[in-house]
Amino acid sequence: MMMEESLLESFRKEVNSKNAESFPAFVDSFTNLWDYEFGSLDNLPHDVDQLVADRAVEYGLME
Secondary structure (H helix, E strand, O other), X not given: OHHHHHHHHHHXXXXXXXXXXXXXXXXXXXXXXXXXXXXXXXXXXXXHHHHHHHHHHHOOOOO
């Protein structure tokens, strides 16, 4: 549980410093690590999932 919280805290802090170019690689790296550590993306907290979606829309990467 400690690793999970640490990873989530780091993601939440760093996501705001990304731009449209670095954001996709950042999210991809995070989701690959999360999937490797915890076996699935199904247990991502809703706020992280929503943050990814909101930023993707903001950058025009998703509608």
